[in-house]
Amino acid sequence: MPELPEVEVVRAGLEPAVTGALITGVEVFDARSLRRHDVALGDFEALLTGARIDSAVRRGKFLWLPLRAPSATAAPDRALVAHLGMSGQVLLRTPGEPAEPLLRIRLSLDHPVHGELALHFVDQRIFGSMAVDTMQPTADGRAAGYSGPGLAPGSPEPAPAGAWTALIPSQVAHIGRDPLDPAFRATDFYRVLARSRSGIKRVLLDQKVVSGIGNIYADEALFDARVHFDQPAGSLSPATARRLLAAVRAILLRALVEGGTSFDAQYVNVNGQSGYFSHSLNAYGQHGRPCPRCGTELVRAKFMNRSSHYCPRCQRLR
Secondary structure, eight states: OOOHHHHHHHHHHHHHHHTTOEEEEEEESOGGGGTTSOGGGOOHHHHHTTOEEOOOEEETTEEEEEEEOTTOOSOOOEEEEEEOTTTEEEEEEOTTOOOOTTEEEEEEEEETTTEEEEEEEEESSSOOEEEEEEEEEOTTSSOOSEEOSOOOTTOOOOSSTTTTTTEEETTTTTSOOOTTOTTOOHHHHHHHHHHOOSBHHHHHHOTTTSOSOOHHHHHHHHHHHTOOTTSBGGGSOHHHHHHHHHHHHHHHHHHHHTTOOOSSTTOOOTTSOOOOGGGGOSSTTOTTSBOTTTOOBOEEEEETTEEEEEOTTTTOOO
């Protein structure tokens, strides 16, 4: 499943191409990709057609595009929310390009700088989705997630500065901030760890506590911090908790630089290119190989219907 780095790579690729673009057409080829769309809000295609996109925003693994009417100057009260699921892809295409075999939704865009574009939502397993959702204020009044610098030169004037930044889609409001979010509060994170009896990896994967971390980057961060995946979170010393959070952030940033992790053709950026962080993995999927730190053979253990990968010497359960 795409995690924070992969979704951020997609967001960063979309942002300059969609910000300020007018949605001129919507085609839904598989209604299963709309299962998270609330029909009480209205028809998906009708809600999008004629709307203008203000930005591309991300929190954790969720991506959304704030929407407004072409002549509106007030804050957008709706957004197009995308979740990639296990195999979803958001691709930028030129009009007239052949459709991918697994194309589920296509948006036609008219950008004031880049001209006509097409946004394709492709999904093999159909665990991903798109939905139009209402926006609500963030609980702390701060920016809802990470977004780019804004409209490109020559684009129509955006809504007033900050008008939509502190609004979040209702489908995303329940998840915690991610470790790279400027509004993420480390003290709150440490407080949750200190009170938890759960294993530390379970806490890292709890999207309500901290979003964007999945199995791959949890294993890598725990390896870097020398922490066993089943170590009770509340037993971590303050120094170890700080070391772990630093490792999480370093791993996510390094993965971003390398374009995310691609094991197959299911994860690609908006141009269809794969990331190469898989060549930098120290723990995840490396069982049977020597630990790059101490030479002990790395092992794999069952964990929550998946696996954890770790060094039994460097990451002892204490």
